[in-house]
Amino acid sequence: xxxxxxxxxxxxxxxxxxxxxxxxxxxxxxxxxxxxxxxxxxxxxxxxxxxxxxxxxxxxxxxxxxxxxxxxxxxxxxxxxxxxxxxxxxxxxxxxxxxxxxxxxxxxxxxxxxxxxxxxxxxxxxxxxxxxxxxxxxxxxxxxxxxxxxxxxxxxxxxxxxxxxxxxxxxxxxxxxxxxxxxxxxxxxxxxxxxxxxxxxxxxxxx
Amino acid sequence: xxxxxxxxxxxxxxxxxxxxxxxxxxxxxxxxxxxxxxxxxxxxxxxxxxxxxxxxxxxxxxxxxxxxxxxxxxxxxxxxxxxxxxxxxxxxxxxxxxxxxxxxxxxxxxxxxxxxxxxxxxxxxxxxxxxxxxxxxxxxxxxxxxxxxxxxxxxxxxxxxxxxxxxxxxxxxxxxxxxxxxxxxxxxxxxxxxxxxxxxxxxxxxx
Numbered sequence: 001x002x003x004x005x006x007x008x009x010x011x012x013x014x015x016x017x018x019x020x021x022x023x024x025x026x027x028x029x030x031x032x033x034x035x036x037x038x039x040x041x042x043x044x045x046x047x048x049x050x051x052x053x054x055x056x057x058x059x060x061x062x063x064x065x066x067x068x069x070x071x072x073x074x075x076x077x078x079x080x081x082x083x084x085x086x087x088x089x090x091x092x093x094x095x096x097x098x099x100x101x102x103x104x105x106x107x108x109x110x111x112x113x114x115x116x117x118x119x120x121x122x123x124x125x126x127x128x129x130x131x132x133x134x135x136x137x138x139x140x141x142x143x144x145x146x147x148x149x150x151x152x153x154x155x156x157x158x159x160x161x162x163x164x165x166x167x168x169x170x171x172x173x174x175x176x177x178x179x180x181x182x183x184x185x186x187x188x189x190x191x192x193x194x195x196x197x198x199x200x201x202x203x204x205x206x207x
Numbered sequence: 208x209x210x211x212x213x214x215x216x217x218x219x220x221x222x223x224x225x226x227x228x229x230x231x232x233x234x235x236x237x238x239x240x241x242x243x244x245x246x247x248x249x250x251x252x253x254x255x256x257x258x259x260x261x262x263x264x265x266x267x268x269x270x271x272x273x274x275x276x277x278x279x280x281x282x283x284x285x286x287x288x289x290x291x292x293x294x295x296x297x298x299x300x301x302x303x304x305x306x307x308x309x310x311x312x313x314x315x316x317x318x319x320x321x322x323x324x325x326x327x328x329x330x331x332x333x334x335x336x337x338x339x340x341x342x343x344x345x346x347x348x349x350x351x352x353x354x355x356x357x358x359x360x361x362x363x364x365x366x367x368x369x370x371x372x373x374x375x376x377x378x379x380x381x382x383x384x385x386x387x388x389x390x391x392x393x394x395x396x397x398x399x400x401x402x403x404x405x406x407x408x409x410x411x412x413x414x
Contacts, residue, residue: 001368003316010367039365039390040247073395076283109210158246160217161208183246188280188395 010036018044026054026200030178033196037188046181053152053176057197060124060151062205064088067126067194068118069187070111070135070157074128077191082198090194093117112138119148128154130190133166140169153177154193156185217243225251233261233407237385240403244395253388260359260383264404267331267358269412271295274333274401275325276394277318277342277364281335284398289405297401300324319345326355335361337397340373347376360384361400363392 001009014032018041023031027049034043064087069075075092083090093099093114103110111132118125119142127150129135136155142148153175155167163183170177178193208216221239225248230238234256241250271294276282282299290297300306300321310317318339325332326349334357336342343362349355360382362374370390377384385400 006366006368013367036367037365038245038393039367039370071283073280073283073398076278076280077394158244159213160220160243160246161213163246186245186393186395187284188393191280 007036017041024049024054026058029200030054030193030196033192033199034180034189037192038186040184042182042184043180043189046184048171048177048179048181050173050175050177053178054197054200056176057126057152057178058201058205060126061086061088061197061201063124065124065126065151066091066118066121067128068092068115068121069190070094070114070129071131071187071190074130074187074190077188077195078128079195079198082195082202086198086201091118091121108138109134111135115139115142116147124151126150126152126154126194128156128190128194130154130156130185130187131158133157133159133162136166136169137162140166143175150175153179154190156180156189156193158185158189159183214243224248231256231261233265236407237261237400237403240399240406241387241396244399245393247391249389249391250387250396253391255378255384255386255388257380257382257384260385261404261407263383264333264359264385265408265412267333268293268295268404268408270331272331272333272358273298273325273328274335275299275322275328276397277301277321277336278338278394278397281337281394281397284395284402285335286402286405289402289409293405293408298325298328315345316341318342322346322349323354331358333357333359333361333401335363335397335401337361337363337392337394338365340364340366340369343373343376344369347373350382357382360386361397363387363396363400365392365396366390 014035067090069092072092078090099110099113103113112134115135115138155170157163167179221242274297276299279299285297306317306320310320319341322342322345362377364370374386
């Protein structure tokens with residue numbers, strides 16, 4: 001079987017196993033790609049979308065958005081070819097020496113400082129946070145201060161300490177979001193959500 | 208809370224929630240780190256270890272093993288600092304131009320060809336397959352042909368087509384293995400297992 005046939009068959013299995021469950025247009029592809037990446041159907045219940053988030057994200061990506069990740073692993077998982085074809089790019093400042101020094105000097109996490117650096121970037125910004133709750137908390141503060149206005153926040157860190165609370169900060173707020181409520185998530189989930197948005201843009205709008 | 212305190216607290220929560228469940232020495236750290244990476248307790252049941260696999264892996268890593276991954280995402284997730292401190296390295300041939308050309312010419316996956324390339328490497332080899340069942344199947348063939356004798360196969364691809372079967376090929380076999388039975392797994396799980404082995408070597412044996 002060719003890779004594209006395996007993917008098609010996988011999505012057919014996921015759709016069949018979701019049974020009666022339906023999702024709004026656009027959100028469906030995101031939910032299914034996350035399940036495809038994790039084989040974990042819990043995401044059918046835990047993924048929360050702000051109204052219109054997927055459409056807003058597609059618009060940002062179509063106009064050449066910068067995707068900001070909080071791990072190099074998520075950065076590695078984003079389909080850079082698809083992103084570049086749309087005039088976008090992906091960045092991660094976690095391995096940046098200046099970020100590490102600033103974090104050490106201030107006694108905060110590199111992830112938090114990396115969000116401050118990213119907030120200074122021009123153009124539409126999509127934040128894809130799959131690891132560090134401190135990144136999500138700092139991002140929430142930066143938004144509240146008016147320092148950044150993300151086109152989308154993908155908030156899917158995984159973990160047992162401060163993770164659930166950091167994700168809940170965004171629920172019901174004004175910033176467009178896709179949040180995996182609860183403990184689960186990860187860099188792979190963050191990348192899968194970015195890719196799901198990219199692929200539906202490419203498939204539907206012929207980019 | 209400092210990152211190391213968050214990790215300690217997370218592992219305490221995982222240990223508490225595992226309750227009465229116990230695991231052999233060495234395997235316990237692997238199981239807990241995978242749960243730490245995924246927040247998914249299913250791995251307490253699905254991870255299968257060949258007898259002595261963890262000890263054999265620690266020995267290989269202590270003598271400067273090469274870790275071969277089937278995705279750049281898993282490669283990004285492996286703690287290269289810890290690996291290099293032990294004289295090891297991590298490689299992934301998925302983005303190699305020659306691999307892509309050979310795969311295209313032969314009508315097989317790049318993942319399968321990347322295993323053939325890796326099989327030619329010297330020194331102890333740890334294969335960490337978190338994505339492609341075809342990598343695992345080709346690796347199984349190469350072992351049967353005597354072309355490679357891995358110190359450990361971490362077989363944790365995720366998915367819905369051919370994945371369960373590819374992983375089962377190794378269960379009960381002669382090659383040391385850590386396999387996530389069933390559909391679940393991923394590049395993040397593959398990297399977490401490598402890191403769990405690295406950290407226990409560093410903590411216990413003072414590397």
